[in-house]
Amino acid sequence: MSFHTAPPSIPAAQTAPPFALLSVIFLLTLLEFLQSGMIAFAASPIMGEIGASPEEFSLTTVAYAAVAISTISKQRWLVERLGWRNFVLASLGVFILGSAICATSGSYPAFMTGRVIMGLGGAAFMTTGRVLVNLIPPSPQRFTGIKYFATGLAAGIAFAPGLASLSVAHDDWHGIFVLLMLLAAAAAVFATLSLPTELVPEDLRSQSHPVLFMSLASGSFLILYAIQRSQYDFFTDATMLLTIIGCGALAMFYFFRAIRGHERPLLGLQSLKHPRYIVGVALFMLCYVLLGANNYILPVMFQRGLGVPWEIAGKVQTLGLSSGLVAWLVMMWALPKWPGPKKFLVAGFVSLAIFGIQLSRLTSDVHIWTDILPALAFNGIFLMFVMATTAMHTFRDVQHHDAVLSHAQQLKNMLAQFGTAFGVASSTLMLQWRSTEHYTALAIRFENGNPIYTQMLHALSQALTINGAGANADSLALAQLAQMVTQQATLMACLDYFTVVAVAGVLCALAMSVQRLMK
Structure with a gap:
């Protein structure tokens, strides 16, 4: 199986990674864990403000996760066609748009729309942050990138409850999304300063078939939906849940089986x-x-x-x-x-x-x-x-x-x-x-x-x-x-x-x- 070459790395002669690149790695990872932790902690107040039931709010989580899986699967595919800088800037722009919709939403449909758009933009933040470490040439300096990545992870997990509780305590849950927008904007500035723009030649790019991609998207949604519904129907309708999981598993099995023998697959499992x-x-x-x-x-x-x-x-x-x-x-x-x-x-x-x-x-x-x-x-x-x-x-x-x-x-x-x-x-x-x-x-x-x-x-x-x-x-x-x-x-x-x-x-x-x- 052949794999394409990656966009160029930072020149090897450089003795230390640029601060702007390290900041992008840190902020992308921070955003990933901060947004999930804050929204999970503040779920009850947000539900009350947008008039959503627990079932409806959990459905927004399912929608975000399903969109996230689909987006993550296409991350490399998009980078090859857009370049690192354009991909990261586009992701951050879509994420900011989704956050703005959530911040201004006063109803469940608007909030759901915002979360789906946030998933489209922000789902691959953690994947991107980790892979960006490899733009640093192999050397002890690459561990510096790992340090920034892990620090973003730890900070996101740690600070999410406290920041969410401050917003809720001051009757301003919208502040959660305003903070995310500000951090994403800062990441965009650093990405503009540090990321390369080169594209991968067309004959080396990975391929994605629309039918296979829809199979992955629908399969992941069905499985996640069944998991979400189990909170309410597990003790009353387990047969229905197992049927939905079975259909989702078949769809995903078809996707992974079909890409195994592809010369330039969307995901190189082999x-x-x-x-x-x-x-x-x-x-x-x-x-x-x-x-x-x-x-x-x-x-x-x-x-x-x-x-x-x-x-x-x-x-x-x-x-x-x-x-x-x-x-x-x-x-x-x-x-x-x-x-x-x-x-x-x-x-x-x-x-x-x-x-x-x-x-x-x-x-x-x-x-x-x-x-x-x-x-x-x-x-x-x-x-x-x-x-x-x-x-x-x-x-x-x-x-x-x-x-x-x-x-x-x-x-x-x-x-x-x-x-x-x-x-x-x-x-x-x-x-x-x-x-x-x-x-x-x-x-x-x-x-x-x-x-x-x-x-x-x-x-x-x-x-x-x-x-x-x-x-x-x-x-x-x-x-x-x-x-x-x-x-x-x-x-x-x-x-x-x-x-x-x-x-x-x-x-x-x-x-x-x-x-x-x-x-």
């Missing part, structure tokens, strides 16, 4: 059959599943389980996840002396286990700053140790050629969309299941014959009477007690989820300690 790459992508998928699940569960635990205000919840999550930046500094110091990945992978999954164990032992008397913040810090360490280490070693066998590396990044980031969606859906289903079980068990105890129930109801009624509830005191006390039961059931369901996370962390740490592929 060159990606390396054990290190396959294991690395599996680790990435696990990280994205956990990232999606945690991004859903943590706000639920803070707001519905503990009654913590938005602004405080965002600050705590940002402070905790900022440990990822510290972990990355530790890695940069340690890598030149001890480059082996195994110790970082084991330490990362041990951190995940500690994160799960600490949060699985919470009580309703929890202290946020002493009980939850340290746990979130271990989550940040897990994300950086595992994701950064995996990023540095997964592509070792496929980075000999820019086109092969680009295809490897594209496939990994396409699968990441499925991983994130699966994480959100599975955590939602577990929360529904466990909260229902706990609510039933708790509600049984609250009956008129139970002295604790009678005592609490009487105390609440008296307190409400003193505060002017009057004749409605008894009914208000009953409603408040029911709300307390619901809150307690939600918190207990979250604790069950973190128990599963702890077990996963222990098992993965053991697996990483005995594996020999990344040592």
